[in-house]
Amino acid sequence: xxxxxxxxxxxxxxxxxxxxxxxxxxxxxxxxxxxxxxxxxxxxxxxxxxxxxxxxxxxxxxxxxxxxxxxxxxxxxxxxxxxxxxxxxxxxxxxxxxxxxxxxxxxxxxxxxxxxxxxxxxxxxxxxxxxxxxxxxxxxxxxxxxxxxxxxxxxxxxxxxxxxxxxxxxxxxxxxxxxxxxxxxxxxxxxxxxxxxxxxxxxxxxxxxxxxxxxxxxxxxxxxxxxxxxxxxxxxxxxxxxxxxxxxxxxxxxxxxxxxxxxxxxxxxxxxxxxxxxxxxxxxxxxxxxxxxxxxxxxxxxxxxxxxxxxxxxxxxxxxxxxxxxxxxxxxxxxxxxxxxxxxxxxxxxxxxxxxxxxxxxxxxxxxxxxxxxxxxxxxxxxxxxxxxxxxxxxxxxxxxxxxxxxxxxxxxxxxxxxxxxxxxxxxxxxxxxxxxxxxxxxxxxxxxxxxxxxxxxxxxxxxxxxxxxxxxxxxxxxxxxxxxxxxxxxxxxxxxxxxxxxxxxxxxxxxxxxxxxxxxxxxxxxxxxxxxxxxxxxxxxxxxxxxxxxxxxxxxxxxxxxxxxxxxxxxxxxxxxxxxxxxxxxxxxxxxxxxxxxxxxxxxxxxxxxxxxxxxxxxxxxxxxxxxxxxxxxxxxxxxxxxxxxxxxxxxxxxxxxxxxxxxxxxxxxxxxxxxxxxxxxxxxxxxxxxxxxxxxxxxxxxxxxxxxxxxxxxxxxxxxxxxxxxxxxxxxxxxxxxxxxxxxxxxxxxxxxxxxxxxxxxxxxxxxxxxxxxxxxxxxxxxxxxxxxxxxxxxxxxxxxxxxxxxxxxxxxxxxxxxxxxxxxxxxxxxxxxxxxxxxxxxxxxxxxxxxxxxxxxxxxxxxxxxxxxxxxxxxxxxxxxxxxxxxxxxxxxxxxxxxxxxxxxxxxxxxx
Numbered sequence: 047x048x049x050x051x052x053x054x055x056x057x058x059x060x061x062x063x064x065x066x067x068x069x070x071x072x073x074x075x076x077x078x079x080x081x082x083x084x085x086x087x088x089x090x091x092x093x094x095x096x097x098x099x100x101x102x103x104x105x106x107x108x109x110x111x112x113x114x115x116x117x118x119x120x121x122x123x124x125x126x127x128x129x130x131x132x133x134x135x136x137x138x139x140x141x142x143x144x145x146x147x148x149x150x151x152x153x154x155x156x157x158x159x160x161x162x163x164x165x166x167x168x169x170x171x172x173x174x175x176x177x178x179x180x181x182x183x184x185x186x187x188x189x190x191x192x193x194x195x196x197x198x199x200x201x202x203x204x205x206x207x208x209x210x211x212x213x214x215x216x217x218x219x220x221x222x223x224x225x226x227x228x229x230x231x232x233x234x235x236x237x238x239x240x241x242x243x244x245x246x247x248x249x250x251x252x253x254x255x256x257x258x259x260x261x262x263x264x265x266x267x268x269x270x271x272x273x274x275x276x277x278x279x280x281x282x283x284x285x286x287x288x289x290x291x292x293x294x295x296x297x298x299x300x301x302x303x304x305x306x307x308x309x310x311x312x313x314x315x316x317x318x319x320x321x322x323x324x325x326x327x328x329x330x331x332x333x334x335x336x337x338x339x340x341x342x343x344x345x346x347x348x349x350x351x352x353x354x355x356x357x358x359x360x361x362x363x364x365x366x367x368x369x370x371x372x373x374x375x376x377x378x379x380x381x382x383x384x385x386x387x388x389x390x391x392x393x394x395x396x397x398x399x400x401x402x403x404x405x406x407x408x409x410x411x412x413x414x415x416x417x418x419x420x421x422x423x424x425x426x427x428x429x430x431x432x433x434x435x436x437x438x439x440x441x442x443x444x445x446x447x448x449x450x451x452x453x454x455x456x457x458x459x460x461x462x463x464x465x466x467x468x469x470x471x472x473x474x475x476x477x478x479x480x481x482x483x484x485x486x487x488x489x490x491x492x493x494x495x496x497x498x499x500x501x502x503x504x505x506x507x508x509x510x511x512x513x514x515x516x517x518x519x520x521x522x523x524x525x526x527x528x529x530x531x532x533x534x535x536x537x538x539x540x541x542x543x544x545x546x547x548x549x550x551x552x553x554x555x556x557x558x559x560x561x562x563x564x565x566x567x568x569x570x571x572x573x574x575x576x577x578x579x580x581x582x583x584x585x586x587x588x589x590x591x592x593x594x595x596x597x598x599x600x601x602x603x604x605x606x607x608x609x610x611x612x613x614x615x616x617x618x619x620x621x622x623x624x625x626x627x628x629x630x631x632x633x634x635x636x637x638x639x640x641x642x643x644x645x646x647x648x649x650x651x652x653x654x655x656x657x658x659x660x661x662x663x664x665x666x667x668x669x670x671x672x673x674x675x676x677x678x679x680x681x682x683x684x685x686x687x688x689x690x691x692x693x694x695x696x697x698x699x700x701x702x703x704x705x706x707x708x709x710x711x712x713x714x715x716x717x718x719x720x721x722x723x724x725x726x727x728x729x730x731x732x733x734x735x736x737x738x739x740x741x742x743x744x745x746x747x748x749x750x751x752x753x754x755x756x757x758x759x760x761x762x763x764x765x766x767x768x769x770x771x772x773x774x775x776x777x778x779x780x781x782x783x784x785x786x787x788x789x790x791x792x793x794x795x796x797x798x799x800x801x802x803x804x805x806x807x808x809x810x811x812x813x814x815x816x817x818x819x820x821x822x823x824x825x826x827x828x829x830x831x832x833x834x835x836x837x838x839x840x841x842x843x844x845x846x847x848x849x850x851x852x853x854x855x856x857x858x859x860x861x862x863x864x865x866x867x868x869x870x871x872x873x874x875x876x877x878x879x880x881x882x883x884x885x886x887x888x889x890x891x892x893x894x895x896x897x898x899x900x901x902x903x904x905x906x907x908x909x910x911x912x913x914x915x916x917x918x919x920x921x922x923x924x925x926x927x928x929x930x931x932x933x934x935x936x937x938x939x940x941x942x943x944x945x946x947x948x949x950x951x952x953x954x955x956x957x958x959x960x961x
Contacts, residue, residue: 053164069428070431072106072473073476074477076093078525080434100306105434106433113226122228127242154172157902158170158425159421168217227392239353245329245347248346250263250282255446262344265342265345291384300337302321306322323336429473434468441463459529477917478919488538534621538625573585583657585611594809613676627750775870777830804910822909824923828929874901
C-alpha cells in the first residue's frame with residue numbers, strides 16, 4: 047500500500063487517528079440558523095458579517111483555510127491585514143438575496159488546491175487585494191441591481207487591476223496524526239512593494255460561556271530553547287496540551303475569544319477586558335491596551351509585519367503539535383533545525399500525495415484533466431466541517447443567557463427536538479451552506495468514495511442514526527428546514543459506494559449495506575405514509591430540491607385547493623424501490639431471508655409504475671402518449687386532472703428508475719423468481735406498459751424500469767434535441783423551446799408563465815435562490831448518464847438513437863453517456879483556444895497565468911454557455927466531475943471497450959478481488 051493508504055488503514059482500524067485534525071473549520075458561521083436567536087427567523091440580519099469579528103459564536107467557528115480537531119476544541123486559521131482595510135481579514139465576506147445578490151454567495155477568491163483523505167497534506171490559496179477591500183462598494187452596487195442584472199463581483203470593482211494583490215498559499219503537512227507543520231507563503235503579484243501583516247491565529251472554541259460545567263482553557267506564551275522561535279502553549283483540562291511553534295521573532299498577541307458586548311450592544315458590559323476583536327483593535331487601530339500584556343488568553347496570534355518587494359514572496363513556518371507527540375523530537379535545538387524538519391515533512395507528504403493520486407486519476411487523462419480532477423477531489427475533502435447543532439438546546443436557550451423568543455418554540459425545526467449533531471460532515475459549500483444537506487451529501491459520497499470509501503459510508507450511516515433521522519423515519523433535509531423533502535437518493539448512494547469500494551478494494555462490505563438497508567426501511571415507510579396523499583401510489587413530494595422548476599411553488603398550497611401528482615416525486619419513489627430491491631437481492635446472496643423483502647419492493651415498484659400510467663384509476667396518465675413525455679398533473683378537489691404539459695427535468699427523472707438483473711442471479715433466488723413470475727403471468731394489466739423482467743436482453747439480462755424501450759426512444763428524442771434539452775455542456779433542466787415560446791397555463795383565472803432562463807433566475811419566485819429553468823445541474827445529469835448506461839447494459843449495441851436528434855448520426859446508449867460526460871467535462875477543461883467555459887468572459891480567469899489553472903466548482907451552469915452560476919464553491923455535488931473524468935479516463939484507456947464500470951453497475955458479487 048502507498049503511504050496515504052496505510053494511514054487510511056490505520057485510521058479505519060483505529061490504530062492511529064489520522065483524521066483527528068482536518069480542515070473542519072467553516073468559512074462562515076455568521077448569518078446561519080444556529081446563530082439566529084431572533085423572533086422572525088431572519089438569520090442573515092440577526093448575526094451579520096459586521097458583528098462576526100466581535101461576537102463569539104455559540105455553535106461553531108469560522109476562518110480562512112482553517113483547521114481544527116474533530117470536536118473543534120482548538121482552531122487554527124489565517125488572518126491578514128494589508129494596512130488599509132478597516133479590520134483584519136479573519137473570515138470571508140459575502141452577500142445574500144436580501145442584499146441584491148441572486149442568492150447567498152461569497153465575494154472573495156480562494157481555491158482548494160490539494161488535500162488527501164487523512165489531511166496529511168493540504169493546500170489552499172487566498173487572493174488578498176493590496177488596496178482597501180471594497181465592502182461598501184459591493185454592498186452599494188449590488189443593492190442597486192435586481193434579478194435581471196448580473197451580480198456585481200469582486201473583480202468588477204477593479205480591486206485586482208495592475209495585479210495589486212497577494213497570492214497567499216497556506217499548506218499543512220502532518221508529521222504525525224497530532225503534529226502538523228504549517229507553511230504560509232505570500233506572493234506579491236504587483237509591480238511595487240506592498241505591506242502585509244500575516245497573523246496565523248489559534249483559539250479555543252468558546253464553550254465556557256454557554257456550558258456551566260465547562261472549564262475555561264488557557265493559552266500562554268511558552269519558553270523555547272532555540273533562538274529565533276517563539277511558542278504558544280494551549281492547555282485544556284482532560285484533553286491534553288498543545289503547542290504552536292512560530293518561526294522568527296514574531297510578536298505574540300493574546301486576548302479572549304469572548305463577545306465585545308460594549309461594541310455589539312452599545313455599551314453593554316464585557317465579561318473580560320480582553321475580547322474577541324482585541325487583536326484586530328491592536329493591529330488595525332493601534333490600541334495598545336486591547337491585548338493582554340500578561341500574554342495569556344483563549345485566542346492568540348503570531349504577528350508578522352512584512353514589506354514584500356514586487357514579484358517577491360515571504361514564507362513563514364509554524365508547527366502545531368500535542369505535547370505527547372513532541373516527546374521524541376521537541377524542543378528543537380535550533381531555528382535551522384526547525385525549518386529543515388518542517389520542510390522535510392512537506393517534501394515527503396507532497397510526494398506521498400502524488401503517489402496516492404496516481405492510483406486514483408487515470409494516467410491517460412491530459413494534464414489539464416488531471417488538474418481539474420485533483421482540484422475537484424481536493425474541494426470535496428476541504429468541504430468537510432465540524433457541525434454542531436442540538437435543536438432542543440437551541441429552541442430552549444442556554445441557562446446562562448436570557449431565553450429565546452417564545453416564537454421559536456413552535457417555529458423552525460421545533461418538531462426536531464431529538465436532533466443532536468456534533469460531527470464532521472461533508473458540506474455542499476462551507477461558505478454558502480456551512481451545514482449538511484441530505485440529498486447533496488448522497489452525491490458527495492460518490493466522489494468521496496474514490497478516495498475514502500470509509501468516510502463516505504460513515505456519512506450515509508450518520509444521517510440514518512437515531513440522533514439524526516426523525517423517529518418517524520424522515521431524514522433531515524437541511525438546517526433551514528429539516529422537514530423539507532429531499533429526493534430519496536440515499537439507497538442509490540449506498541449501493542453505488544458499496545460497488546465502487548468493492549471494485550477498488552476487491553472486498554464487498556456487506557455489513558455496511560445491511561446497516562443502511564434496515565434504517566432505510568424506516569425512511570421508505572415514512573415516504574409511503576406521508577407523501578402519497580390519496581393512497582394511489584402517486585407521490586406529492588413538495589419541491590424535491592428542484593426549487594422553481596414548475597409552474598407553481600410545490601411547497602405551498604396550490605390553486606383551487608388542488609395538489610400535484612408529481613412525475614418526479616413518483617419516479618424518485620420508483621427509483622427508491624429499485625435501489626432497495628437491488629440491495630435486498632445483493633444481501634440475499636448470503637441470506638435468503640432477504641428474498642422476501644426483495645419481493646415486497648418488486649411489488650411496490652409494480653404498483654407505482656402502474657400509477658404513473660393511471661392516476662387513481664381515473665385514466666389520467668403522467669405519461670403523455672401524444673407528446674412522448676412525462677408531466678405533472680394538477681389534481682383538483684372536483685376530481686378534475688389537468689396535465690402540466692411543461693417539458694422539464696421532471697419528465698426525465700422517470701429514466702432514473704432502472705435496474706438490470708442477471709439471469710443466473712435470478713436462478714439462485716428461487717423464492718424471488720417465483721413471485722415475480724406470478725406477477726408476470728397473472729397481472730399483465732399492471733406490467734404491460736413498463737419493463738418488468740418480461741423479455742430477455744443482452745446476455746440474457748432482465749430489465750426493471752418505469753420506461754420501456756419504446757417510451758425510452760421517444761423521451762430521448764426530446765432530451766437529445768439541441769432545441770430542447772441538449773446543450774454543449776450537458777442536459778438542461780428545462781427545454782430551450784420556451785425561450786421564444788413561454789409556457790402558459792390558466793387554472794385559477796390568471797396566467798402562470800414559465801420561460802427558459804439558462805442563467806440566474808430573473809425573479810424571486812419560490813425563493814429565487816437558485817434556478818432550475820434552463821441551467822445544467824450536475825446531480826441529475828450524473829443520474830441520467832448512469833441510467834443510460836444501465837439501459838445499454840440490457841439493450842446492447844443494437845439499440846441506437848440519434849445524437850443529436852435530427853443529425854442522422856446514430857449512437858448506442860453507452861456512447862451517448864460518454865458524449866454527455868465529455869460535454870459536462872468541457873465546462874471545466876480548456877478548449878482549443880485555452881479558455882474554460884466555466885469562466886465565461888471573465889478575462890482574468892481566462893488569460894492570467896496566476897488565475898487560469900485554478901478551478902471553481904459552481905452550483906450550476908449556464909444552459910447555453912456553460913459558465914458557472916450560483917454559489918462559486920459548491921464543490922459538493924459538482925465534485926461529481928471527478929467520477930466522470932475517472933470513468934472517461936478508464937473507458938478511453940480500454941481503447942473503446944464497453945462496460946469499464948460493469949463492476950459498479952452490476953450487483954457486486956465479490957468476495958475475491960474483482961478483475
